[in-house]
Amino acid sequence: MTGPRDAYAGTLRVEVVGHGGGHAEARVTVTEAHLNPHGTAHGAFLFSVAGIALAAAANDAEHSGVVSAVQIDYVRPARPGDALVAEARVAERLAKEDLFVVRVTHDGELVARATGRANRRVRRP
Template sequence: METDHRQDAYADYLGVEVDTLREGHATAALTVNHHHLNPHATAHGALLYSIVGAALAAAANDGINTGVVSGVHIDYLSPAYRGDRLIATATVAEHLARENLYTVRLVRVADGQIVARATGRATRRTRTEATP
């Protein structure tokens, strides 16, 4: 697996593990702990959004392209609980002239249940040696 060129400090802070798999495809994984829970004892929606966002950002900033995420729509489909291992997989769904559209699925590893589904868009430009 190829890891992203730039560190995602926010993802690191939350405990999200991010990997760029190949051009336009990435994963982000996390095990939900007590710091990630809302008052209902389920994973906070902002946490789920952050895992999805980390995968999307890594997919948009792979070894070939660099991009800025300009929009995300997320649907929360089922709750996640303390101890659940979650993995988000971001994949390019459409290549447009100057941007890509992505599909991201956030899944509970233990049973394959889809926790959230998102779509996102990001600008696309070819990475150069000068691009950080």
């Protein structure tokens, strides 16, 4: 299942899949356009990939989630050609917001780990 249209994700060539129920995945292959001067994936790019997955997980047919905070730890570099998967899941469901964990991996190896929170609002018809 593909998530709702996200123009920014499209610009970065990030595909959102498995969207719904407090879970989403974002997938992208690192290209030359995503690199920093060291030749590895830019931290802002990795942050964006994690944020795209988190935002998709926070939104579904019933709820409109507004992300209010994201914290990320960069664990290892990603290089051109690396196929990244960012998996976001609800870790805690509070009265009015959800807390998420996002793992960005390449071939099962952790590249970055993010936590975030999103205000949960009932979606209006």
